[in-house]
Amino acid sequence: MHVIYGGTFDPVHHGHLRLAVELKERLGVSGIAMVPCHIPPHREAPGTSSAQRLRLLELAVSGEPGLHVDDREVVRGGASFTADTLRQLRATLGEREPLAMVVGTDAFAGFDRWRDWQAIPDLAHIIVIDRPGPGLPPDSAPARLLAERRVASVAELHRRPSGGCLWLDLPLLDISATGIRERIRTGRSPRYLLPDVVWEAIRRDGLYGAGQPLRR
Ligand SMILES: Nc1ncnc2c1ncn2[C@@H]1O[C@H](COP(=O)(O)OP(=O)(O)OP(=O)(O)O)[C@@H](O)[C@H]1O
Numbered sequence: 001m002h003v004i005y006g007g008t009f010d011p012v013h014h015g016h017l018r019l020a021v022e023l024k025e026r027l028g029v030s031g032i033a034m035v036p037c038h039i040p041p042h043r044e045a046p047g048t049s050s051a052q053r054l055r056l057l058e059l060a061v062s063g064e065p066g067l068h069v070d071d072r073e074v075v076r077g078g079a080s081f082t083a084d085t086l087r088q089l090r091a092t093l094g095e096r097e098p099l100a101m102v103v104g105t106d107a108f109a110g111f112d113r114w115r116d117w118q119a120i121p122d123l124a125h126i127i128v129i130d131r132p133g134p135g136l137p138p139d140s141a142p143a144r145l146l147a148e149r150r151v152a153s154v155a156e157l158h159r160r161p162s163g164g165c166l167w168l169d170l171p172l173l174d175i176s177a178t179g180i181r182e183r184i185r186t187g188r189s190p191r192y193l194l195p196d197v198v199w200e201a202i203r204r205d206g207l208y209g210a211g212q213p214l215r216r
């Protein structure tokens with residue numbers, strides 16, 4: 001099964017990386033493809049370029065054989081619609097290989113506003129990671145999709161190419177990229193929230209206001 005985990009990763013942090021490792025083990029796959037978006041479709045444009053976010057992600061996963069970076073959205077350019085990414089992948093994987101996308105409940109709550117969202121279940125399985133927060137509004141389109149397509153086990157995802165929705169409860173770290181950017185901007189340390197190699201690169205390149213004198 002080919003598994004993609006997409007995000008803005010602005011910057012990547014240990015919450016993302018731990019989730020990816022937990023997923024790899026829970027799904028019994030050889031690797032997870034992390035897919036940084038070029039232009040995120042439904043949020044403000046990041047202050048960093050996709051090339052910078054991609055570079056930080058590559059540094060973060062280097063030396064970890066179970067995680068790799070798929071740069072197709074950065075290479076494709078434009079708004080990073082997941083349906084386009086899944087269609088590209090389906091074209092190379094063929095019709096029979098199971099393909100799955102991973103998404104947190106926060107992102108999945110707005111799934112019915114994604115471009116061409118109704119086509120996505122026919123392209124891939126959807127793995128929803130239960131994150132703390134408001135959760136899914138009970139009568140929303142994403143909640144109905146989950147109820148209709150829900151599978152009870154990982155084994156069911158391996159048995160068919162697409163179409164299942166798996167709700168997974170995994171141990172998560174309470175870390176957000178917003179919190180990290182805010183720490184850096186205000187001159188506080190984000191250390192231990194993200195890999196040292198990523199923090200070193202952020203400082204070296206002066207990203208997120210690192211190294212700038214504080215304006216009070
Ligand atoms: N700490 C975390 N643990 C597990 N999953 C996470 C964590 N943070 C984000 N995710 C999930 O990773 C994906 C990409 O998230 P994203 O790049 O937006 O990170 P973020 O930390 O939520 O960023 P921001 O604070 O800028 O919104 C989303 O599906 C999101 O639900």
Ligand SMILES: O=C(O)c1ccc[n+]([C@@H]2O[C@H](COP(=O)([O-])O)[C@@H](O)[C@H]2O)c1
Nearest residue numbers: 006007008037041042081082107114115
């Ligand atoms: O395809 C869409 O319309 C779409 C809309 C919103 C989000 N996504 C994808 O969802 C993933 C998580 O997004 P984010 O904003 O939480 O980083 C990321 O891979 C985005 O490209 C995709």
